[in-house]
Amino acid sequence: MISVPTPQRRVRQKQRHSVCYVLCKTNPLLHFLQQFVQTPRSIGAICSSSRKLAEAMVCMVPQHRQGLIIDLGAGTGSVTGALLRAGVPPQRIVAIEKCGQFAATFRKRYPQVPLIVGDACQLNALLQAIAPDASLCAILSSLPFRVLPQAVVTTIQQQLHEALNTRGGILIQYTYAWWMDFPLAKHGFTPHSKQFILKNIPPARVESYTQALKANMFAGG
Numbered sequence: 088m089i090s091v092p093t094p095q096r097r098v099r100q101k102q103r104h105s106v107c108y109v110l111c112k113t114n115p116l117l118h119f120l121q122q123f124v125q126t127p128r129s130i131g132a133i134c135s136s137s138r139k140l141a142e143a144m145v146c147m148v149p150q151h152r153q154g155l156i157i158d159l160g161a162g163t164g165s166v167t168g169a170l171l172r173a174g175v176p177p178q179r180i181v182a183i184e185k186c187g188q189f190a191a192t193f194r195k196r197y198p199q200v201p202l203i204v205g206d207a208c209q210l211n212a213l214l215q216a217i218a219p220d221a222s223l224c225a226i227l228s229s230l231p232f233r234v235l236p237q238a239v240v241t242t243i244q245q246q247l248h249e250a251l252n253t254r255g256g257i258l259i260q261y262t263y264a265w266w267m268d269f270p271l272a273k274h275g276f277t278p279h280s281k282q283f284i285l286k287n288i289p290p291a292r293v294e295s296y297t298q299a300l301k302a303n304m305f306a307g308g
């Protein structure tokens with residue numbers, strides 16, 4: 088038997104939805120959790136990166152190197168916030184985020200920082216469109232490599248290689264599986280410094296990488 092909601096029940100449902108909507112929009116933690124519940128394999132975390140984690144990433148940015156700093160998988164902007172607090176001028180940062188709702192939050196928090204709503208699978212085309220000749224200082228990636236589909240991971244790794252090959256710079260990435268080797272280490276990225284961050288949910292390990300090999304290393308599969 089199909090039960091048709093009464094008008095009063097419909098009103099109550101609508102009220103419940105709008106209360107949830109307002110709570111999720113105004114509370115960053117709930118906003119993140121809501122997105123995680125909707126697309127766990129793309130978001131990869133139940134809350135945004137902590138201040139400590141974002142600051143640890145920023146500490147690994149080479150100070151002597153010129154060029155753009157990319158906040159890849161920028162989410163609601165924790166890493167960009169740490170870059171700005173460290174004194175990086177907003178025009179040196181380019182944030183890239185796939186999720187439109189996170190991008191909207193990011194824009195409200197940091198209207199002065201260039202933000203591309205786009206997919207890391209097209210990293211080089213996106214950079215080409217906004218900064219064709221710019222060199223890179225660092226790519227700070229929050230992308231959840233362990234939960235993204237393998238084909239997406241491979242494409243993004245190729246894009247990262249190409250970007251670093253042609254524009255220079257280093258890659259800084261964190262993982263929540265801090266007891267395991269990074270998958271990136273098997274794909275031509277050489278780890279340098281690393282740091283464990285306990286004050287994050289969940290605890291994380293941040294590592295900086297340079298490239299060991301050229302981008303065409305993937306040609307053989």
Ligand SMILES: C[S@@+](CC[C@H](N)C(=O)[O-])C[C@H]1O[C@@H](n2cnc3c(N)ncnc32)[C@H](O)[C@@H]1O
Nearest residue numbers: 132135136160162163164165185186206207229
């Ligand atoms: C762990 S969360 C980001 C945390 C971020 N540092 C913060 O504090 O808000 C990973 C982010 O990567 C984004 N993402 C996942 N796949 C992506 C892709 N292919 N291109 C761009 N962003 C992507 C997700 O939408 C999510 O915002």
